[in-house]
Amino acid sequence: MKTTGVVRRVDDLGRIVIPKDIRKSLRIRDGESLEFFVDKETISLKKFSTSDFLSDIAQSLLDTIYMTISKNIFVTDRDKFVAGTGKYKKEFCGCNISTKLEECLFETESLVKGTCSVEEIVDSKKSSEEYKYIISPILSDGETIGLALMLNEDGKTFTEEDEHIIQIIANFLSKYLED
Numbered sequence: 001m002k003t004t005g006v007v008r009r010v011d012d013l014g015r016i017v018i019p020k021d022i023r024k025s026l027r028i029r030d031g032e033s034l035e036f037f038v039d040k041e042t043i044s045l046k047k048f049s050t051s052d053f054l055s056d057i058a059q060s061l062l063d064t065i066y067m068t069i070s071k072n073i074f075v076t077d078r079d080k081f082v083a084g085t086g087k088y089k090k091e092f093c094g095c096n097i098s099t100k101l102e103e104c105l106f107e108t109e110s111l112v113k114g115t116c117s118v119e120e121i122v123d124s125k126k127s128s129e130e131y132k133y134i135i136s137p138i139l140s141d142g143e144t145i146g147l148a149l150m151l152n153e154d155g156k157t158f159t160e161e162d163e164h165i166i167q168i169i170a171n172f173l174s175k176y177l178e179d
Contacts, residue, residue, distance in 0.1 A: 018045075027079050027096075047079075054138075054146060057176055058083035061169060069165065072151040075138070075173065078105060081122070088151065096123035097147075104135050105144045111136050111163060121151070134158050136170035140177045148173065 008016050018028065026047065028034070033048035058075040062085045065073065072086030074093075081092045100120045104112055112135040121131070131151045138146040148170040150162060 029078075032078075053177065054173065055082040058173055061172060065165065065169070071162070071165075072153070073166070073169065074149045074151070075146060075169070076101065076149065077146045078102075078144075082146070086151070092122055097121070098123045101135075101147060101149075104147060105137070107137065107144075111167065113158065121149075129153065130155070132156070132158065134163055134166045136166045138170045138177070139174045145177070146173070 006019055006022070008018075010016055022028075028047060035046045035048045037044040037046065054075065054077060059082075062073050062075065062083050065071075066085035070086070072084075072088055074081050074084040074088075076082060076097050080094060080096050084093045098120055100116065113133065115130055115132050118129055118131070121133070131153050132155065133152070134150045136148045137144040138148060148166050150158070150166045152158060152162075
């Protein structure tokens, strides 16, 4: 475990302030859930992530769909890519999402389409290749907890069926997480 040497006092309501630089480096947003672990005299905090529940079912779903349509499809949580198919699966899965995708987490639209480069999708990846994309939010209790994303690298526009597929993936995962 890495120590930072920061000492904080607990206020009268039991709150502890986590310094802004630590929140930024760990990508902890306002209102985000944290898990507490207590071991003797040690309290550990961990970001609560739905990706633990999401990644296995999402990967199975995407693999099944990929056997039929062979498209680049990915699922993210609020921080990183948790499942994927296609030729970019190994390159993207486990990587942090970009700020552009973070902004999509707060969009109210059910379907977002556009064109972008790899660095606009995956944080820290550099490439000049252009992709068309469709994004649909994965919702749980009215809050966006992830994204379903389809990439098209050959410049072709997406069909109505592609749009339906990405919405089905997002809706299925939303329903799965609510149950």
